[in-house]
Amino acid sequence: MKPLRVSVLAFAVSVFADVAMANTVVGKLELPPAPERPPLAAKGFLDRVDNPLAPVKGVNVTSQMIVVLEMAEGGKVESPAQVNWDLAGESFSRPVIGAAIGAEVVIKNTSKTARNLVAAEDPKLIPAGPINPTGPKSFRSMEPKIYTIGDKDAPHLKGTLVVVGTKYIATVDGAGRFDFGDVPEGAYKLRVFYKSGWIDKPDDAVNVGVKGKTEVSVKVPAGYPLKK
Amino acid sequence: MFLSKIFFFLVAFAAAVALTVALVMPRPAQRALVTEEHRRLKVACGVINILLTDDARNRVELAGSFARTSEIIGPLDAASSADKLDDTRMKQVRGIGENVMKTIQGRKPDFAILIDKRGRVVARVRLDENDYGDLLAGRPLVDDALAGYLRDDLWVQNGTMYFVTASPVIKRDPPVEYVGAVVLGHAVTNELSQKLVGSLGVDVGFFLGNDTVAGSKTIALDTKPMEGVIGKLTGGDLARDCQANEPISLTASKEPYTALVARLPGEAAQKKAYYSVFIKKPDEIGAGATLKIVKQSDLAPGNFPWIFVGGTFLIALAGGIGLMFWEADRPLRRLAADAVRLAKGDVERLAEDQHPGKFGSIARSVNIHIDKLGRDAKSAKKDLDQLLGPAPEGSLGTIDLLATALPPSRPGGAATAAAAPPPSEFRFDSGPVAAKAPPPRAPTPPPMRVNTPPPFKSMTPPLGQASTPPPPITVPPPMAPTPAPAMLGAASPPLTLDDDILGAPTLDAEPEVDPYFKQVFDQFVGTKKSCGESTAGLTYEKFAEKLVRNRDELMAKTGCREVRFTVYTKDGKAALKASPVKDEG
Numbered sequence: 001m002k003p004l005r006v007s008v009l010a011f012a013v014s015v016f017a018d019v020a021m022a023n024t025v026v027g028k029l030e031l032p033p034a035p036e037r038p039p040l041a042a043k044g045f046l047d048r049v050d051n052p053l054a055p056v057k058g059v060n061v062t063s064q065m066i067v068v069l070e071m072a073e074g075g076k077v078e079s080p081a082q083v084n085w086d087l088a089g090e091s092f093s094r095p096v097i098g099a100a101i102g103a104e105v106v107i108k109n110t111s112k113t114a115r116n117l118v119a120a121e122d123p124k125l126i127p128a129g130p131i132n133p134t135g136p137k138s139f140r141s142m143e144p145k146i147y148t149i150g151d152k153d154a155p156h157l158k159g160t161l162v163v164v165g166t167k168y169i170a171t172v173d174g175a176g177r178f179d180f181g182d183v184p185e186g187a188y189k190l191r192v193f194y195k196s197g198w199i200d201k202p203d204d205a206v207n208v209g210v211k212g213k214t215e216v217s218v219k220v221p222a223g224y225p226l227k228k
Numbered sequence: 229m230f231l232s233k234i235f236f237f238l239v240a241f242a243a244a245v246a247l248t249v250a251l252v253m254p255r256p257a258q259r260a261l262v263t264e265e266h267r268r269l270k271v272a273c274g275v276i277n278i279l280l281t282d283d284a285r286n287r288v289e290l291a292g293s294f295a296r297t298s299e300i301i302g303p304l305d306a307a308s309s310a311d312k313l314d315d316t317r318m319k320q321v322r323g324i325g326e327n328v329m330k331t332i333q334g335r336k337p338d339f340a341i342l343i344d345k346r347g348r349v350v351a352r353v354r355l356d357e358n359d360y361g362d363l364l365a366g367r368p369l370v371d372d373a374l375a376g377y378l379r380d381d382l383w384v385q386n387g388t389m390y391f392v393t394a395s396p397v398i399k400r401d402p403p404v405e406y407v408g409a410v411v412l413g414h415a416v417t418n419e420l421s422q423k424l425v426g427s428l429g430v431d432v433g434f435f436l437g438n439d440t441v442a443g444s445k446t447i448a449l450d451t452k453p454m455e456g457v458i459g460k461l462t463g464g465d466l467a468r469d470c471q472a473n474e475p476i477s478l479t480a481s482k483e484p485y486t487a488l489v490a491r492l493p494g495e496a497a498q499k500k501a502y503y504s505v506f507i508k509k510p511d512e513i514g515a516g517a518t519l520k521i522v523k524q525s526d527l528a529p530g531n532f533p534w535i536f537v538g539g540t541f542l543i544a545l546a547g548g549i550g551l552m553f554w555e556a557d558r559p560l561r562r563l564a565a566d567a568v569r570l571a572k573g574d575v576e577r578l579a580e581d582q583h584p585g586k587f588g589s590i591a592r593s594v595n596i597h598i599d600k601l602g603r604d605a606k607s608a609k610k611d612l613d614q615l616l617g618p619a620p621e622g623s624l625g626t627i628d629l630l631a632t633a634l635p636p637s638r639p640g641g642a643a644t645a646a647a648a649p650p651p652s653e654f655r656f657d658s659g660p661v662a663a664k665a666p667p668p669r670a671p672t673p674p675p676m677r678v679n680t681p682p683p684f685k686s687m688t689p690p691l692g693q694a695s696t697p698p699p700p701i702t703v704p705p706p707m708a709p710t711p712a713p714a715m716l717g718a719a720s721p722p723l724t725l726d727d728d729i730l731g732a733p734t735l736d737a738e739p740e741v742d743p744y745f746k747q748v749f750d751q752f753v754g755t756k757k758s759c760g761e762s763t764a765g766l767t768y769e770k771f772a773e774k775l776v777r778n779r780d781e782l783m784a785k786t787g788c789r790e791v792r793f794t795v796y797t798k799d800g801k802a803a804l805k806a807s808p809v810k811d812e813g
């Protein structure tokens with residue numbers, strides 16, 4: 001019994017120690033006006049027409065954004081976790097999703113149509129074969145990279161997978177808010193990804209304290225410029 | 229003849245030009261037909277594009293009307309608030325959608341999809357009606373509708389092409405907000421295709437790659453050429469395809485067609501959706517084909533310039549005949565008449581100057597030959613006179629010599645050359661051989677006589693002659709020529725020179741009389757008597773001696789085979805003419 005007690009005690013200490021060291025980082029993106037809708041890639045016989053009853057909605061930029069928190073001095077990448085990404089009908093549940101290097105990305109087809117997904121940047125990233133309705137398909141990426149995943153039979157079906165060297169990845173709600181939980185103490189830099197690339201701006205430094213909530217505010221430049 | 233040649237050259241040239249025009253004329257017509265056909269296809273293609281665009285506009289308005297239906301707004305607003313859609317809600321919304329569909333006048337949509345503001349399908353009407361809850365957000369048309377746009381698109385579902393339109397559903401009661409979208413779809417069908425080309429006189433087909441979706445005509449067009457054209461088209465304004473593309477040739481059931489393809493817009497373009505306006509190729513127009521399709525009315529006087537064609541023909545015919553008469557018939561007739569006068573002795577020469585061109589040349593040639601004959605005759609006469617000497621009274625008289633060698637025979641006359649023995653057999657041999665063994669001299673057998681040709685000069689009887697003197701007497705050949713000396717046998721005694729002159733002695737020592745010379749002598753004596761001339765001193769021996777000498781000299785001089793003597797009267801006196809007879813070959 002003695003060894004068992006020692007083990008339980010050690011686990012409890014380590015857990016409490018972690019909790020004691022963990023912090024929460026919350027923030028808000030100061031978003032400029034949404035960019036205009038891009039021209040139609042494949043219009044019909046007519047151009048689209050504004051409805052006369054209500055103003056047309058702008059582009060939903062926040063659904064295409066993720067925020068990542070990386071160690072300022074190249075800290076060790078945490079053990080990878082699993083990232084779930086739903087393929088819901090004619091689109092992914094989120095058009096942009098982030099995953100840590102080595103994390104298992106699981107795409108679950110919740111639609112009623114089988115899809116053949118391929119990463120444009122690396123055709124071998126996703127195992128070949130269709131993803132049947134309700135069926136999953138998983139893969140891993142071992143390098144930080146941006147992948148554009150789609151189905152050649154459904155040109156409108158596009159999703160962007162951003163593989164980064166940190167497990168602290170957050171989505172952004174409609175108001176631009178995001179949060180990271182259980183962030184250890186230390187110096188971090190915060191980067192914002194939009195649509196197909198990183199926002200072109202100086203990285204925001206975030207110093208996470210020993211205890212408590214760290215709030216950050218990140219200003220996104222007008223026009224949502226992307227790094228080349 | 230020069231003008232005739234020019235005329236016939238012009239006529240032949242005009243005929244060649246007319247033939248060339250007849251053969252070539254269909255080609256420009258064929259090109260014009262093809263050009264017109266292409267223009268017609270382009271126009272039809274453009275018109276169809278306009279009709280499709282107008283149709284899209286009508287369908288967008290229809291979608292807007294559908295989306296503004298108050299019965300739809302509430303259920304979609306409620307569905308947008310629900311975390312999960314259920315079967316009950318689906319049926320309720322589907323029923324509402326069905327009712328709205330029934331109110332649509334005219335061309336009804338083939339399906340309707342009602343979507344909540346999250347992009348979820350709340351209900352489907354008339355197509356996959358039991359499916360719901362799936363996410364349609366993500367398709368550009370739906371995303372735009374949820375964002376507040378009305379637009380159209382082309383979708384392909386289960387091999388069927390749909391013209392789709394979408395409109396946002398907006399709750400107009402404050403606060404105004406988007407609660408969903410409505411998508412209406414119209415299938416591309418054969419009926420729609422037929423309606424599109426109703427009055428265009430062409431056919432249209434809608435294709436997805438090599439699959440035929442619909443068409444105004446049930447026909448299996450060869451899609452490969454069309455796919456080839458579509459494959460080369462990238463970017464650009466699809467609406468300009470009708471003007472930018474060129475018609476292509478293709479076949480359907482082994483029949484040739486001309487087609488013009490244009491891309492279809494929207495999502496379907498990703499699947500190589502296009503439409504093709506096509507028309508059956510007209511038959512090739514060639515000269516033969518043109519003649520086949522000529523109608524009787526085309527040759528009616530009102531449509532065909534018969535007067536011009538007939539007049540041209542008559543002018544050409546009259547010109548040709550006139551020129552032939554003027555340049556050939558008339559001069560030839562004149563030359564023939566002149567020749568007849570020459571033959572009759574009315575004229576001594578042809579009138580060269582009166583005959584133009586080649587006919588004058590013929591006359592000159594004839595005259596030249598007449599002159600030559602005259603010169604030769606004079607020369608021969610002179611020689612004969614030298615040989616015979618002047619004809620004294622009671623002598624042989626004038627002996628004419630026809631300068632030219634007469635033909636051995638004349639048509640209708642008896643052949644002479646074949647019957648006459650070769651001259652060598654009558655050669656007198658005064659040499660040693662003759663002295664040694666002279667063959668018995670047989671009188672020279674006369675050749676087969678032919679009718680004496682008329683003398684070169686007219687032989688007119690002397691004035692004051694009571695009766696017309698007998699015509700030139702042709703001495704008939706002896707019935708049986710005297711056998712050649714060689715035939716007399718080796719026992720014949722040799723001949724002396726006198727024997728040669730006077731003839732070989734007969735067995736009874738009487739002088740040999742040449743029957744031919746004797747006949748000529750008798751005729752000559754008779755003629756002299758008839759002319760009232762004295763025959764005193766005229767003996768056969770002298771006469772024959774003269775003839776033999778004259779014959780031999782004439783044969784030596786002219787190289788003739790035989791000499792024929794003819795008795796005739798000249799200037800009221802008997803005359804003798806010696807005519808050399810040459811071999812035929």
